[in-house]
Amino acid sequence: MCDHCGCNLTGTHERMTHRQQEAPRRHRVLPVLAELLADNDRQAAHNRAHLDAHGVLAVNLMSAPGAGKTVLLEATLEALKGEFQIGVIEGDLETENDAARIRARGVPAYQITTGTACHLDAHMLHEALHHVKLDGLDLLFIENVGNLVCPVVFDLGETYRVAVVSAAEGHDKPAKYPALFRTAHVTVLNKVDLIPYLDFDEAQFTADVRRLNPQMPILRVSCRTGEGISEWVQWLQKTLQTGYLSPQTPRDR
Amino acid sequence: MHELAVCQALLNQVEALARRYEAQSVRGITVRVGALSGVVPELLAQAFAIARAGTLAGDAELVIETAPVRVRCAACGAETEAGVNRLVCGRCGNEHTRLVSGDELLLVSMELTA
Numbered sequence: 001m002c003d004h005c006g007c008n009l010t011g012t013h014e015r016m017t018h019r020q021q022e023a024p025r026r027h028r029v030l031p032v033l034a035e036l037l038a039d040n041d042r043q044a045a046h047n048r049a050h051l052d053a054h055g056v057l058a059v060n061l062m063s064a065p066g067a068g069k070t071v072l073l074e075a076t077l078e079a080l081k082g083e084f085q086i087g088v089i090e091g092d093l094e095t096e097n098d099a100a101r102i103r104a105r106g107v108p109a110y111q112i113t114t115g116t117a118c119h120l121d122a123h124m125l126h127e128a129l130h131h132v133k134l135d136g137l138d139l140l141f142i143e144n145v146g147n148l149v150c151p152v153v154f155d156l157g158e159t160y161r162v163a164v165v166s167a168a169e170g171h172d173k174p175a176k177y178p179a180l181f182r183t184a185h186v187t188v189l190n191k192v193d194l195i196p197y198l199d200f201d202e203a204q205f206t207a208d209v210r211r212l213n214p215q216m217p218i219l220r221v222s223c224r225t226g227e228g229i230s231e232w233v234q235w236l237q238k239t240l241q242t243g244y245l246s247p248q249t250p251r252d253r
Numbered sequence: 254m255h256e257l258a259v260c261q262a263l264l265n266q267v268e269a270l271a272r273r274y275e276a277q278s279v280r281g282i283t284v285r286v287g288a289l290s291g292v293v294p295e296l297l298a299q300a301f302a303i304a305r306a307g308t309l310a311g312d313a314e315l316v317i318e319t320a321p322v323r324v325r326c327a328a329c330g331a332e333t334e335a336g337v338n339r340l341v342c343g344r345c346g347n348e349h350t351r352l353v354s355g356d357e358l359l360l361v362s363m364e365l366t367a
Contacts, residue, residue: 025277026367027365027366027367028364030274030364032266032360033359033361033362034360035359036266036358036360038262039262117255118254119255119258149255153255153259153292153358154255176338178337182352182356211338211339211341211348212338212339
C-alpha cells in the first residue's frame with residue numbers, strides 16, 4: 001500500500017502521515033417554490049375569514065403621509081353616522097393622535113403603534129382585532145401607515161383597498177408607485193379644490209391610473225369643501241347594502 | 254424599509270425547511286422578485302446580509318432572480334411583456350389585461366449542506 005512513510009512497518013498509518021479523510025459534505029438543491037410571505041398570507045386569510053364571518057366590510061386606507069386619510073375618515077364618519085356601525089383601527093409609527101381624533105367623534109378606535117415598522121401586516125391586524133368588538137359592526141376602516149411603498153406588499157385580510165392620493169402630491173404618483181394603484185379597488189383623489197393652484201395634470205393622472213387598473217373608480221373629493229364626499233359615501237353604502245364577496249387577495253388581481 | 258421584514262419571513266421559512274430536511278446549514282437561497290412586487294432586489298440583498306446572521310443560513314449566498322412584467326390581454330388574448338407602470342397589451346394596446354407574472358415574491362430553491 002503505502003511505501004513512503006514506513007507505516008507498513010509500524011502500523012501507525014493514520015496517526016503519522018495520513019490524516020483521516022473527512023466524510024465529504026453533501027450538498028443538495030431543494031426546489032421549494034413557496035411564497036416568501038406565506039406566513040403573512042396565512043394570517044391574512046385567517047383575518048379575512050374572521051371578518052367575513054362577522055359580516056364586517058374591512059377597508060384598508062393607504063396613502064402617502066399627509067394625503068388626507070384621517071380627514072377623509074372624519075368626513076366619512078360624519079356622513080354615515082347613525083346609518084352603520086363603524087369601527088376604526090389606526091396605524092402609525094408613533095402617537096395615538098389619529099385614534100384620539102376618531103374617538104372624539106364617538107367612534108371606537110384602536111391605535112396600532114408600530115415603532116419602526118413602515119407598514120401594517122396581517123399579524124398586527126390580527127392582534128388589533130382582539131381589541132375591537134366585531135359583533136354588530138358593519139364597517140371597519142384600517143388606516144395604514146402613511147407610505148406608498150411598503151404597505152402594498154402586505155395583505156392584511158381586508159375586503160377592499162382604497163388608495164388615497166391628494167392633488168397636492170402631483171399627478172405622477174400612479175406612474176411612480178404602480179404597485180399600490182394596481183392592487184387598489186378604489187382611488188380617492190383628495191384636495192381637488194387646490195387643483196386651480198397646482199400644476200396637476202388630471203388627464204395624465206387618470207390615463208396613468210387606467211394603464212394600471214382600467215376598471216378602478218377614481219373618486220374626486222375635497223374634504224375641505226365637501227365636493228365628491230357624497231359619491232364616496234354612496235360607493236361605501238352600495239357596497240355595504242348589496243352584500244359582497246371578499247374580493248381576491250391583492251396578489252390575485 | 255420593509256425588505257428586512259421580508260428577509261425575516263424568508264429566513265423563518267428557510268430555517269424551518271432546513272430543519273425538516275436535517276441539514277447542517279444552508280449554502281444558497283434562490284428567490285424570485287417580480288418587478289411589481291413592491292420589493293427592491295438591491296435592498297433585499299442588503300437586508301439579507303444583516304438578517305442571515307446567527308441563522309442556519311449565516312453563510313448562505315442569496316441569488317435573486319428578477320421576474321419581468323407579463324400580461325395577458327382580455328381583448329386579443331396575447332401574452333406580452335409590459336412596462337411596470339404601463340400594463341397594456343404589447344400587441345393591440347388594450348388596457349384590459351391581467352398580470353401573468355411580475356408581482357411574485359417566491360422562495361425558489363435552497364442549497365442545503367448535510
